[in-house]
Amino acid sequence: MADIFALDTSNYTTSTALFRDGEIFQQKQLLPVRKGELGLRQSDAVFHHVQQLPELTEALFAQTSRSTLQAVGCSSRPRTLPGSYMPCFTVGHGAARLLAAVHGVPLYTFSHQQGHIAAALWSAQRLDLFEKPFLAFHVSGGTTEAVLAAPAADEPFHVRLLAQSLDLKGGQAVDRVGRLLGLPFPAGPELEKLAAQSDAAFRIRPSMKGADCSLSGIENQCARQKAEGVPPQDIAKYCLCSLLAALDAMAAALLREHPGLPLVFAGGVMSNRFIRTALTEKYGACFAEPAFSADNAAGIAVLTARREGLL
Structure with a gap:
């Protein structure tokens, strides 16, 4: 057995996922928001990710037996656009780089949006859509977009905002x-x-x-x-x-x-x-089913598994 470990540190949720033998295990936790407020400053989101990520990683590996790590994936940016950046994603990206370097395994980075779309395809059992064009809606707290997704040589799929x-x-x-x-x-x-x-x-x-x-x-x-x-x-x-x-x-x-x-x-x-x-x-x-709809690392695990030829 070999594991794919994935991270996603969005502006709303700290999330970890493990892909093994065609199954995905998840551990995630919302970032704490004070009553009456509608979100967090990026500095606060970064702080809470730093606090929550080790706990979730420990819980994830306690949930499954130990195995060989084959690759690590993470979301490093909100979208696949030049200049797309949000500080909270640096927490997961940094942790993923460290883990990949220590284990000597490949690191794959994707956009948060690509992870959302991949999680929906996995949950809906429509991985066949990776091989053809489709219309994808990404509707969340920070995004309401419809994109044209199509196969690409250098990306899991190319997205064009429509x-x-x-x-x-x-x-x-x-x-x-x-x-x-x-x-x-x-x-x-x-x-x-x-x-x-x-x-x-x-x-x-x-x-x-x-x-x-x-x-x-x-x-x-x-x-x-x-x-x-x-x-x-x-x-x-x-x-x-x-x-x-x-x-x-x-x-x-x-x-x-x-x-x-x-x-x-x-x-x-x-x-x-x-x-x-x-x-x-x-x-x-x-x-996607609800467990794969909200911010999650599951889609990043799917994309990483595909890069490794496991899906």
Whole structure:
């Protein structure tokens, strides 16, 4: 047996993963955020990663028997774009370099976005899409983008930005409405539970500019509804319906330009069952299971395993 060890130190989660014999083991932990706040400064994120990474690594290897280390992978940047940088990723990159050097094994670096997409392909059992073009949505606290992913010689897949949110990101909208309703950060799971209690129906016209969307109106409308005494569960459902309407409109616009391409949805916001069900039924889209939707090192482990010829 030989292990692939992977790290991801995003702005929200410290994550480790181990790929062995076609199975992935994970240990991850959210970064602590003070009540009422919607995130962390990068300096605080770096500090917490330094504290959490050793504990998670110990827990991961305690979860499995020891084996030979074959390669190490990590996310070193947010996206595969020139100048893409975020300090929190230097923690995982540095630890991965150290581990690879000590063991004398290869180190592979990828973008956080590539890891998200790869985790979705693994979870949806669609690794075949690595060999063909597809449309991938990455929807999280810091990103709402749709990219064209295609095979590449020097990358697991090349990504080209096709559409995005022009203001608030999907996760930001969810978390801001969550704070408005007194929900903990990150608000996605609790907002979903609250929305499930609503019987309200909405007809929403998303704010679009071509295939790009604008999500800032979601927060404004939810604040107005709260001031008017609309029940919290209806506000929560309106938020999710609005986000769904925007993603639906983006997907429809992109499929007109790229007909027939498979749709893949990745990122923490895409663990929402309400959104997942609607887009799966309409487009036959691929989604990651919740354990592989939020920030995780599993996709980095998959990409590293592919570089090593194990997948």
